[in-house]
Amino acid sequence: MTTTLVLPLPAVRGRLTAGAPLAPLVWFKAGGAAEWLFEPADVEDLSAFLAALDPAVPVMPLGLGSNLIVRDGGVPGVVVRLGKPFAVVERLDATTLKCGGGASGILVSSTARDAGIGGVEFLRSIPGTVGGFVRMNGGAYGREVKDVLVEAEVVLRSGERVTLSNADLGYTYRHSNLPDGAVVVSATFRGQPAEPAAIQAEMDRIAAAREASQPLRTKTGGSTFRNPPGEKAWALVDAAGCRGLTLGGAQVSEKHTNFLINTGTATSAEIEALGEEVRKRVKSKSGVELEWEIQRVGVTR
Numbered sequence: 001m002t003t004t005l006v007l008p009l010p011a012v013r014g015r016l017t018a019g020a021p022l023a024p025l026v027w028f029k030a031g032g033a034a035e036w037l038f039e040p041a042d043v044e045d046l047s048a049f050l051a052a053l054d055p056a057v058p059v060m061p062l063g064l065g066s067n068l069i070v071r072d073g074g075v076p077g078v079v080v081r082l083g084k085p086f087a088v089v090e091r092l093d094a095t096t097l098k099c100g101g102g103a104s105g106i107l108v109s110s111t112a113r114d115a116g117i118g119g120v121e122f123l124r125s126i127p128g129t130v131g132g133f134v135r136m137n138g139g140a141y142g143r144e145v146k147d148v149l150v151e152a153e154v155v156l157r158s159g160e161r162v163t164l165s166n167a168d169l170g171y172t173y174r175h176s177n178l179p180d181g182a183v184v185v186s187a188t189f190r191g192q193p194a195e196p197a198a199i200q201a202e203m204d205r206i207a208a209a210r211e212a213s214q215p216l217r218t219k220t221g222g223s224t225f226r227n228p229p230g231e232k233a234w235a236l237v238d239a240a241g242c243r244g245l246t247l248g249g250a251q252v253s254e255k256h257t258n259f260l261i262n263t264g265t266a267t268s269a270e271i272e273a274l275g276e277e278v279r280k281r282v283k284s285k286s287g288v289e290l291e292w293e294i295q296r297v298g299v300t301r
Contacts (some may be wrong), residue, residue, distance in 0.1 A: 010052035014041040014299040016054045022070045022079065025062065027127070029219045030151040031070030031268040032298060035187035042085050043155065043185050050183075051159025053078065059157055059181040060297060063129035064104065067136070067222045073299035078201075078217025080183050082131060091115045095191055096150070101125040101131035105138075108189070109203055120148055121202040125210050127222060131184035136173045141206055146171035157181030174226055174293055195246045215253045219262035224275055225290040233290055234258035237278055272296055 009016060023029050040046035050059065058077035062068075086102030089111040090139035097117060099108050105123035108130065112120045122143040126133060133145045134152045149166045156162060156179060170177035178184070210216065226235040237243070237257040245252040249266030252274065253259040260271055279290045 001268070009036065010049050012040065013045045015039045020064070020079070022062070022075065025081070025220060026065030026068050026070055026221075028065075028069060028221050028262050028266070028268065028271060030072075030262055030266055030271060032072050032074030032301070034075045036078045038078050038080050039083050040080065040085070043153075043161065046080065046183060046185065047155050047159045049159070050155060050157060050181075053159075059183075061131055061135075061183045063102070063132040064127060066127040067132065067294050069221060069268050069271070069272055069294055069296040071296065071298035072301040075298040082129070082185070083184070086185060087129075089140075091117070092188070094193060097189050097191075099130045099187050099189060101129065101134075101186055103130045104128070104256065105130075105133065109199075112189075112191060113196050113199040113203065116193055116199075117191040118195055118199050118202075119191030121190055121199055121206060124203045125206045130187050134169070134184045134187050135175055135176055135178050136174050137169075139174075141209070144171070148189045148191060150190050152184050152188070153181045153186040154178065155185055161185075169252055213256055214257045215259050215261060218253070218259075219264070219266075220253070220259050221271075221294045223258050223293050224256055224260050225279075226285050226293045228288050228290065231288060232258075236282045236286050236288055236290065240278070240281040242278050242281055245274065245278065247277060250274040252278060268298075269300060 017037045019214040020034045022034050023031050060079050062079050062081045082102030086100040088100045089103050089108055090098050092098050095117055105126045109121055122141045125140045126138045137145050151163050151165050211224050227233050234257045242252045243257050244254045246268035249263050250270040251261045251263050253261050280292050282288055
């Protein structure tokens with residue numbers, strides 16, 4: 001993708017890269033480049049950059065890239081990726097953690113375990129970062145972010161720093177009211193007192209269940225479709241005869257049919273087209289119209 005933004009862009013203390021390949025940064029290992037990739041040095045760096053950036057330039061936050069299809073034509077504007085400065089988790093009191101927007105679910109749950117804070121073990125099973133959890137109301141094994149979130153610190157597209165409460169985010173299933181272009185820089189989670197050994201046992205149970213049921217050692221994007229009310233997406237996909245279905249280098253997982261896989265050579269166009277074919281077959285078989293849970297961003301080639 002050619003670079004079209006007018007230079008100079010606002011000065012930064014972090015790293016700003018033109019034409020940065022995104023395929024290495026996402027789980028599918030497919031897709032185009034970011035017009036610009038910005039890795040801020042800290043919250044102040046991010047806020048100042050967004051405040052000075054032309055308001056017409058689109059901004060997209062990127063976490064671990066686990067629930068994402070980056071289209072082959074790349075992503076216009078600026079992709080913001082929070083690195084190590086935002087991957088800090090600290091205990092505030094006996095039941096509360098403040099977690100950087102770039103912190104992984106494994107880091108959050110492990111820190112909670114060491115602090116004797118239960119209730120956030122489910123984050124161990126979600127392959128992403130705190131920013132994505134907050135945006136999408138991430139959940140697994142009967143719990144969701146809305147059950148533990150107190151508040152989130154956010155930098156809006158304008159550069160303004162605001163604190164949003166759980167209620168402000170208007171959580172529903174895999175959805176929040178977080179504004180477009182906003183970047184979650186930290187979140188405060190509250191659990192309850194628990195014994196570290198019991199927390200570890202629950203984390204181990206979740207990890208084992210996930211390993212047994214999901215194709216974790218493949219190039220995948222996590223759960224592809226949202227569960228319709230009263231239904232399981234994987235069961236509808238299976239009933240429509242899509243287990244193992246392929247299109248080019250893309251495949252419906254034979255282990256878990258709500259996962260798409262890049263077998264090694266898939267383009268993002270093939271992955272997305274396979275998903276649409278699955279949606280078509282499920283609609284024809286059951287009458288249910290599956291909704292994408294994986295985000296699809298960027299432009300087609």
